[in-house]
Amino acid sequence: MAGPARRCCLGWDFSTQQVKVVAVGADLNVFYEDSVHFDRDLPQFGTQGGVHIHKDGLTVTSPVLMWVQALDIILEKMKASGFDFSQILALSGAGQQHGSVYWKAGASRALTSLSPDLPLHQQLEACFSISDSPVWMDSSTTAQCRQLEATMGGAQALSCLTGSRAYERFTGNQIAKIFQESPEAYSLTERISLVSSFAASLFLGSYSSIDYSDGSGMNLLQICDKVWSQACLSACAPDLEEKLGRPVPSSSVVGTISSYYVQRYGFHPGCQVVAFTGDNPASLAGMRLEEGDIAVSLGTSDTLFLWLREPTPSLEGHIFCNPVDPQHYMALLCFKNGSLMRERIRDESASCSWSEFSKALRATEMGNGGNLGFYFDVMEITPEIIGRHRFNAENREVSAFPRHVEIRALIEGQFMAKRIHAEGLGYRVMPKTKILATGGASHNRDILQVLADVFDAPVYVTDTANSACVGSAYRAFHGLAAGAAVPFADVVKLAPQPRLAVTPTPGAAQLCLCSRGNANSNSIYSLAQLNVALASTGKKPKPPQLYSFDSFIFGLKTPLLGASSRRASCYPLRYFTHGVRFSGRFQHTSQVDVQDQNLTCVISVWGNNGVISPGPPGSSDSSRLWTPAGTSSLGLIACEAFPEPSADSCPSCTRSGPCSIISY
Structure with missing residues (x-):
């Protein structure tokens, strides 16, 4: 049994393998939880790990009706346990990120006219233009990814706009594939939801908006402006903005519970539905x-x-x-x-x-x-x-x-x-x-x-399990407390610590100081400090021509000068030198053009010693590039700038003089 009635919020998680729910009381402690496992409890859908892996090994989908029926089952289990639905103040939830649901024309009428005498899955079975939804495990959209990046001026340009380069699992690329390969199904679609907003729509009895946070995983949302990118929408499919609807803040109350749940399960008619989000954002809230x-x-x-x-x-x-x-x-x-x-x-x-x-x-x-x-x-x-x-x-x-x-x-x-x-x-x-x-x-x-x-x-x-579920319940409380107007930390301050x-x-901080080019010094953690802000100017790269040197290990993927077939042991990085951010663009496999204002130099890699030769106009006294002798592969690469600054101008150094930022 569910125990005595207590005021609470529900947190849902429509994950890859199951639907889960927790009830969190006003004291922010979990007092009820349950789940429905797709493979075990809904074997008629024939999933393995909650998905169908298609013959090409790349296409991965999940049946939409399986998710709907799982919700039916879990609500009936809660009802049978004696759970008092009338005490639920609000609910929110999470969905596996990137997955998408395609509502057929006329589905909105079915949502608004649900009969409390029938389970959801029997009333919604004809409401989807795509019966198997693409999910985050899908990797079949490489062509669409390259097309989107090309349209937007390159991978970095797309990342600067939407927060990520094009990924096969991201929703915009999945939509583009459906439009290209199933144009009739796309034309019959009146609304496209993420798994999260789809789940919220089931509780609302109408289409729920996509929230900013989960919408960030689509390659479609301008993360700074929080609006759909018209260029990205146009690159993926026609009439897409209308099908997606307007995105909303993640803490928004998107409506009250559908009368279907009031009549069938006894929900209070004033129960609020707070925008659902992705499972990863919900986990951030849960932690x-x-x-x-x-x-x-x-x-x-x-x-x-x-x-x-x-x-x-x-x-x-x-x-x-x-x-x-x-x-x-x-x-x-x-x-x-x-x-x-x-x-x-x-x-x-x-x-x-x-x-x-x-x-x-x-x-x-x-x-x-x-x-x-x-x-x-x-x-x-x-x-x-x-x-x-x-x-x-x-x-x-x-x-x-x-x-x-x-x-x-x-x-x-x-x-x-x-x-x-x-x-x-x-x-x-x-x-x-x-x-x-x-x-x-x-x-x-x-x-x-x-x-x-x-x-x-x-x-x-922490002992917190089901962080996406718990985070969703916390977010429901946050939405009740006027959302963004009240700090989330204030709402959850009573939660278990x-x-x-x-x-x-002791001494770990000293190992994080910038190395001064001594390969034998005990400065192993200096690599973890490469991108500590040395008074960055805040300039941003100008995609697609310029790419910031984001740190990535063994990053060059082509042989240098054709001398070796293995990946070069180099470490491209973003250069910060006493307040100056350098940006760069790859000239060819052996050279990188590093430029900022009037300072330009060409790094050429030769043989096994990582010899770095400056090129015009970087050979002037304004810069000096060098590599220690006797190093292997590309060796240590350091950049020094003159005139020599004081220690105050380089917060990661405790000594005056030029600061060497080390790569390997």
Whole structure:
């Protein structure tokens, strides 16, 4: 039984494999939860993992009616348990991001005239022009992605506008494919919803608007202006703005509950429906991140959620509108080589024992004596690369490390990459920054200690499960409290607090200072500081001609001068030199043009020593580019600018003189 009646908000999650619901009381504690698992509870739809994988191996869809029937089942389960629907003040929810639903002409009439005598799925079965919805796992729209990027002037131009380069799973590209391959079905479509706004529409009994945050995952929304990009809409399909409707703030109350639920289940007719959003934005709300905070999910894939004030969209990662603060943003970064990579190194170097793995971390010093490794046994997402790459204290690439060094190199390398990529999107560690760790590896204190040291911030852990559901319930309370007019943090201040797990080791901050070009110095974490704001001018690259040097590991994907078939061990980066942001564009495989105002130089890479030769007019005294002798691959690349500034003008340095920003 559901227990005694209590005022509450519901949080829903229409995820890939199930529909889940939680009820959260006024004390912000969860007192009811339930779920319907698609494969187990709805076997008639024949899904595996909640989806249909088509013969081409690229197309992945889910039956829309399966989601509708799952809602029927879970509501009937709640009713049978004695749940008092009349006590629900408001509800909100989340949906798997990027998936889309296509309502057939006339579907709006069916929604507004639902009979309380019949379940939803029996009344809506003829309401969809596409019966199987494309979902986030789909990767069949490469042609549409390239077309959109070309139309918008390149991948970086699209990213600057919409928060991401074109991705196959993003909704705009999926819509373009449906228009091109199924024009009749597209013409019969009167409304296109995301999974989130589709679910909200079921509760409203009318079409719900797409919210800003989930709308950011479509390659269609201008994230700064919070309006649809007319150019992107036109590039994908005709009449698309009309079919999508107007986007709304994520904290908006989009209406009251449909009379269908009042009559069939006993909902209060004043129950408010707050705009549904994507599962990742809802998770940010569930973990109650604030400005400067990071959430790190250490699972099969590692995922970073970041709260940003001033984002820097790049070719990797995603920038979304913030689901709880319309003036700010969130970033999402996904790393495929997560727990499976850690388990593989555990098996190889710690006799399959997490205890031995932790012992190795405790036995090695912070910074690993200058030894650094990056491990990608499967093709990585951020960046696209595969293989294991190890560098010793002399910055020479080596084939192997001692076992204890290997373990620390893996963990430090994983977290350094996360920090570098986060800073590439505009993230900055702040004095109040805290890291919230979830997932399997968050139970290992020694792994968390490395995380704290690399980010120089305390790490907390939480017992909150179903963060998207809980975040949706929190957002429902926020919507009731007048949404954006009331800080989200004030609404959820009584929620259960995360527990402090570890704090940074004394001295970690010193290891994050800019290196001064000494490859032998114990400055292993200086790489994680490459994009710390050295009084950036705030200039933005001018796409498509100019591309900022966003940090990405082993980023050059073509052989240099045709000398090698492997990916070059180089580290393109955004150069900050005492307040000057350099932007660049790739000239060809061996040169990068770095320019800002009157300062231009050409970096040429030759042979194995990474010799850098300045070109006109960069050979003047205004700049100096060099590489230390004896380095391997591209070696260390540093940029110095003159005249020499004081220490005050470079906040990441404690010494006066030119600041060397090091790559490897």
